Structures are given as structure tokens and as C-alpha cells.
Amino acid sequence: MSEENVYRLCKKLCSAEIADTENSDFFVVFISNDRKQIPLWHQKASHRADGIILWDYHVICVQKKENEKSSQVWDLDSTLPFPSPLASYVAETFRPSFQLFSEYRRFYRIVHAPVFLRYFASDRRHMKDSDGNWNAQPPTYDPIVAEDGAVHNLNEYIEIHSADVVPAVEADLVNTVKRERLGLVISENQLEEFFALPTCAT
Template sequence: MFLSSVILLSTVRRMFIFYARNYVQTDWLMQGELIFLLFSFLMRKSRHTPLWHQKASKRADGLVLWDYHVICIQRKIEGEFPFLVWDLDSTLPLPLPLGSYVSQAIRPSFQISPEYQRLFRIIHAPILFRHFASDRRHMKDSNGNWMAKPPDYEAIVAEDGTMHNLYEYIEIKTDDVYSNKTIDVKDAVFSRKLGAVANDLEEFFTQIL
């Protein structure tokens, strides 16, 4: 079961009210109604993840190198496009069909150095809400000062009391990429704490239709 468009639109309105640009992983988690969605952490071991059409860019093409990035992927039961992407840092329309988002923002056809090849950690929202924690320490400099003003709402704490485990979600290596021979991809996404890792977002989602 997935959210109806009416509930999702209500959630999106709330999402923008709470939105704080430098705290992307916290923004999504503040929305309790998103429990039937999927989340994807985009990242690279080098911590340089290229994405286009990003609001933070000063370039005409919107290119930004993120240390990591989070998008929300909505599964639709009906309609031409089964998966829609919500990226609050993007200048592209919201929501955008997965294929359009991949071609315009991720640009897999663009020839980039192997060190910048993106990997994707996909996790079912209820699992993420249960286990994810961030006390925002990664947003402080070496002197303990905020590099950006934190949002007013409380930091995310996991159900077991864990205060910070962001590193578990963004530390990734090529060997983590799922293989049909070694992993049940649906089981990984919908039941495992850290979900599943893929190197091709569109191909991955054909596995969980």
C-alpha cells in the first residue's frame, strides 16, 4: 500500500514549511506521513557526488558535487509513471518521473571519471524512520561551530535511542552493490536496516515493481 496523491500533496506542503536546505536527510524524516515511500542516498566513496539541476549551483547547468544527497521516490499504483522523484534541492519540477530525473539530474550517459560514479542506497521509509539517527554533528566545523544554522526542530533519534548513525548510510563501496545471485532485492529494501545498494537506479526499480 502506498500514499494517495491527496495525502502526498499535503505532506509536500508540510515538507516545504520544515525545509532547511543544509539538512537534507533530516528534512525527509520530519514527515511522518511519508512512511510508504522509498528513500535513496546518492553517494560515492570519494564523497564527491555530481548532480545537475541543483539549486545550490552557480553554474548554468546546475552542477553540484555533494558529499551525499537524499531523494524520496514515490511508488504509484496507477498512471504512466510508476515511480516519481522528490528532490527538494533540485530546480526540476516536483515530482518528476524517475526516468526523467535520472536522465536530467544524474546523467548516467555523461562520461565522468570512475571516482565520481554514483551509488544508490535504497531503503523503505518505515525501516529508515525506525533506525536512522542524526544529531547533525557532520554540520559542525573542527571547532564545533555550525557551518549552517540548524533547523529549530529536534534532531532525529532512532527507536533504540541511537543518536547518530549517518555514517552507516553514506559509507559505501562497490562491493556493496546488490547481485541477483546473492540478495533478495525486495527483502533488502523492505526489511533491512541499510536497504540495498545499486549502481543503476532505473534498473534497480524494475526489480521491485
Template sequence: MTRPRHSLRSRSCSSDGGYVDFGGEENVYMLCKKLSALGLADPVVLDLFVVFISNDHRMTPLWHQKASKSLDGLVIWDYHVLCIQKKGEQGFAHCLTWDLDSSLPFPLGLDKYVSEAIRPMFPLTSTYRRLFRVIHAPIFLNYFASNRAHMKDPLGNWVSPPPSYEPIIAQDGCQNNLQEYIGMHAVDVVTDIKALSEGLYSNKFGVLIDEAMLETFFSFVLWQ
């Protein structure tokens, strides 16, 4: 398994209906706004959660990815970003996964997405074990910032045309904190559900869980 370079990221929907290469974080940022604008999500995105996937080695396998050249759609991302929507209240909830880079039906139930794209039963060495940073969408929309430096080559040239809109600046004035979302270490994973639930609605960089907790975690998540 090999890790694709940024230039191999598939093309995803941007705010103006165009596409942005290897800008998954901005694509999901705009997706949250678009789902709200179209009435497909809560007006202030209370039902949406942004999820970054990576690990200590920044080598995370996902299947059924459009960028893949293999029949099973396997790609080893340095990091990946998607959106999970919780429909309904606790105990009667259904979670939908919005992965703009997936070839699977869109959106897809979280249980089905986990089975098909994450494949938790597939044996992986520690190098490839995935971690998940979950951020409540209202917090993400307020605090995420990117100056798009990662979209340029070492000479400062764009690897691919950037989005047509201005770079995203956080409400606190921060111009770039992408690495804070991507950086993940297994030793920082939290397993206490109460601590996770509290952190989810107070930490601007969300909470860090491992894949064994993903579905369980969302079964406890409540709208705030």
C-alpha cells in the first residue's frame, strides 16, 4: 500500500458548485454551509460533525475512494475529511456519512460506511490504524482557518488551482490552523464517554477517538 501525494486527491464540491483538488477540509467546510442553506441540515448545523481521519504516521487506508487506481478503491491518505450528520434524537438516531471523495452512495449510513470504507475487520499494522478527530460543525465553522500553504509546491506554485473564494480566516483572527486538526497521536485518544461528550462542545479542535469507538461515540452524541 502506498500513500498518494496531494495531487492525487479526488475532486470535490466547493461552495460555488466547482471543484477543489486535495482540499478536503475546505470542501467539508463548504458542504456544512451548503447542507444548511439547502435545508438538508439544521439551520445552524447543530446536527453536523466534521471528522478528520489520520494517525501518527499520516498513513490511513480507506476503501471505495474515487482517487484510487485499484478495483477495491483503496487509497492510503495522509489525512481525510468527511462530515457525519446525526438525524433524530438519542435512542432514535440515524447517522449519515457525507464523504465527497467516496464512490459509495451519497450520503451513506454510518454503519454501512464503516463496513465498506473503513473495514474495521481488515487486519492492519499499527502504522495504518486510523484515528478520528471529531469537531462539532458550529465550532469548526467558527475556528477553522487555512492559508492554503499545503496546496503549493516547494517553490510556492499552486499544485492545482485554488478555490475561487478567499482563504478561510477563523473568527479569532487565526489564518492557519490546519495542522492542529490533522495532527493525531494514539497516546492522546480519549476513551471516557463523558469527557468526550463535554469536550466535543467546548474544544475548538474537537475530540480524538479511535475507530473502535466511532459508532459507539455517535450513538451517545446529543444535539446541543
């Protein structure tokens, strides 16, 4: 449900004027990989002291404020400060120095928040078993329907593969993210590089 929580968070932050709805400095980041197995630390759902858990996918917000060097991460499932500076969030949550087997390497789909709010849709079918029964109690609020009438496209966002990673982070990629419905996919070592681009807030 991290995708719906992030959707509602973006709406709330925009209504509170923490972010502008159209010229937003918010980006939605989907995290997954080919095998749908990504380790993250400091997660509330973990039963371990270090907070590690293996998600199939996870969704966070990253805010790149104009005239500020440090981006902020809004992760509703994290035990870290809310929000957290991007650099410390990456260090604590992804543990880049921790050597992972290749099948656990994380990749990141970055979508501009205004685009996400217009086009994302979920009827929560992924929360049901093969017989149509709920695996967990669904939220009481209505499912998300996109402006174009789509009722479910979550799979398009969480299908994140190593083959889709852009070869290099360049300034014009920011415009791509702001234009494309599904944004773009980057590798972990490109994440901070992308949000360091000065044009992220333009």
C-alpha cells in the first residue's frame, strides 16, 4: 500500500502548499528489481533490531527544493526522521557499502509527482488472492482512479528491470521525467546524482 500512501501524501503536501501541484519539486520513486526482492533497512514492518525487511517493491517521495542543496526523502514506512536528508536516508536505508548479491540490487523508477497524481490508478486487485478474497483489510477510502479513467496500472510502475536503466544521468533527463507518464529508471549509484541536478526544481 506504499503507493497509495505516497499518493495521499503528495496530495496532502500540495494542499498544505509544501509543494506546488503543477510546478512540483516532488518526485515519486518506485524501488524494485527483476526478481521483486529488495532489502531495505530501518523499516517499521521489520521484526529485526536493524529494521531490515525484504520488500517486493517500495515507494517513497523525494523533494528537491529550489535553492537548497539537500533533497529530502519522505518515507512513511521508515523509522528514520520524517523527512530525512537524501544522503543520510540512502546511507541508512540502502546501505550502499553493503555488498548485495546481484539478484537483490535495487533500481529506481522516478516519476514527477504531478504526472503521478494525474495518471496513477489502483483498484487494489493486487491485495486479493486467486479467489478474489482480500489478503489484508483494504483502506476505507475509495480506490484511486486516474484522470484518463484508468482504474489499475500499478504493475506498469513496479515493473522495474535492470535493462531499463538509463546509461547516464544528464540534465535533459529531468525534462524526460516531467514529460513521461512512467518517468525513467536509474540505478542506485545514479540516484543522488539525479537529484543533484540543478534543473530538478525548475
